[in-house]
Amino acid sequence: MEQQLKKPELLAPAGNLEKLKFAIHYGADAVYIGGQQFGLRSKAGNFTFEEMKEGVDFANQYGAKVYVATNIIAHNENLVGAQAYFKKLYEVGISAVIAADPALIQACRQAAPDLEVHISTQASIANWKTVEFWKNEGIPRVVLAREVSVQEIKEMKEKVDIEIEAFVHGAMCISYSGRCVLSNHMTARDANRGGCAQSCRWKYDLFEDGIDDDAAISEQADEDYTMSAQDLSMVEHLPDLIEAGVDSLKIEGRMKSIHYVATVVNVYRKIIDSYFDSPDQFELNPEWVDEIWKAAQRSLSTAFYYNEPTHRDQLYGKPERIPKFDFAGLVLDYDEQTQIATIQQRNNFGVGDEVEFFGPNFYHFKQTITELWNEKGEPIDRAKHAMMITKIKVDQPLNYYDMMRKQK
Structure with a gap:
């Protein structure tokens, strides 16, 4: 069996x-x-x-x-x-x-x-x-x-x-199982005791061994070398x-x-x-x-x-272009009758922005913000202040702890 x-x-x-x-x-x-x-x-x-x-x-x-x-x-x-x-x-x-x-x-x-x-x-x-x-x-x-x-x-x-x-x-980690000594050597920060300076992710010049020349080989490349x-x-x-x-x-x-x-x-x-x-x-x-x-x-x-x-x-040459997203807001409440969500701002957003809401169990939907109010119910164009409470008209139901993100 x-x-x-x-x-x-x-x-x-x-x-x-x-x-x-x-x-x-x-x-x-x-x-x-x-x-x-x-x-x-x-x-x-x-x-x-x-x-x-x-x-x-x-x-x-x-x-x-x-x-x-x-x-x-x-x-x-x-x-x-x-x-x-x-x-x-x-x-x-x-x-x-x-x-x-x-x-x-x-x-x-x-x-x-x-x-x-x-x-x-x-x-x-x-x-x-x-x-x-x-x-x-x-x-x-x-x-x-x-x-x-x-x-x-x-x-x-x-x-x-x-x-x-x-x-x-x-x-x-570029070192075996994270047992790094680069950080300690270069910055006196012991990676094995919590002080990793991520030295492998720095950009380095590359020189040819035995050649007495200040010109780095890596100057001919599009990107400096890393050990990352x-x-x-x-x-x-x-x-x-x-x-x-x-x-x-x-x-x-x-x-x-x-x-x-x-x-x-x-x-x-x-x-x-x-x-x-x-x-x-x-x-x-x-x-x-x-x-x-x-x-x-x-x-x-x-x-x-x-x-x-x-x-x-490895990471070398021109980095891959990866779309970047900001955590723009946290859903605190949702009113079924009005379809208005209460959002705590986590990054700047405003009217006209396309945003995406998502929650547990892979719940997703996108929409453009058409109406936005502050905590007092006054219309505003943008949520500029950190952690401010806003209200947004949304296209689908939301739950507490759902998140709103926006592409940078």
């Missing part, structure tokens, strides 16, 4: 409390966040314990989980307070921590033995024997290195009974990862915008649910791919999942 496929968890990034709520509202089964210690995104809107508690309470209303990244490579001074930190995470209701350093894993187990530990992608797990090692250590889930293939994942699942989490969308990879996207190949047995499909991007989080989660939620509604008849809807490009910041690639990446998976 053929084994029935298990629907994977959709795991989304949440750089702050507002992004957490959007991610869950738009379909994430779980979110991962950073606290104010031990995480690799020091510039993200990292959570206080009070914000974590509010996030956990919100997630519980939707049956979702909250994980905390504690994935730095720790130096001696970084270990101070670790046990107290993990104990507090358990007390506020965090479902699991994501860690790579054995010292932090040990600290968590000593201070909060009932708090799950997931092994971070920073541990560079790329073979089934390493997966087996962590299972024997009592770890319930590993986050794979981004350098593994679909075939390697299948072998891991066949040989080891453990949950596997794999990235499906977002930025790729295209972003990962498995939006067109998600069934391959589901059928390989991946238990959690992870979206990268705790530093990304609310528009990015909501859009990407919405698409992957739709694909997962559509596939499980009818696996044998599943077909990819081109609209789902088009939607992903509305949130894309760079060209997209399948990275290591099918072949070793080549120069085609």
